[in-house]
Amino acid sequence: MKVGDLVRITSHKYEDLVGLLISINENPPPGLDPMPYRVQWINPPEDYPKAQQLKSKWLEVVSESR
Numbered sequence: 001m002k003v004g005d006l007v008r009i010t011s012h013k014y015e016d017l018v019g020l021l022i023s024i025n026e027n028p029p030p031g032l033d034p035m036p037y038r039v040q041w042i043n044p045p046e047d048y049p050k051a052q053q054l055k056s057k058w059l060e061v062v063s064e065s066r
Contacts, residue, residue, distance in 0.1 A: 001056060004065025007039060010058050018042055018062055022051070 001007065005021045019041035028034030035053040044050055 001037065001059065001061055002065060005061050006063040006065075007037075007059045008062050009039075009054070010060055014045070014048065017044060017048070019044075019051075021059075 001021055001024070003021055003024060006018060007021050008015070009017045009019075011017075019039040021037060022040045023038040025034075025036040025038075028036045033055075035055050037054050037056060037059060038051060039054060039059070040051045041048065
């Protein structure tokens with residue numbers, strides 16, 4: 001995955017949720033569960049954040065940026 005890719009969340013509850021990968025933290029802080037991918041969602045549900053930090057296992061690339 002790279003900045004600019006169109007991604008989809010892998011959660012069944014929000015399976016239609018797509019967004020743009022806007023940043024990747026190459027050196028996430030040490031800890032048990034780093035989430036280096038920041039996604040800006042396109043038309044998120046009313047109760048959902050507009051942007052979010054996530055792990056790669058929770059994302060699927062829909063369309064790669066050039």
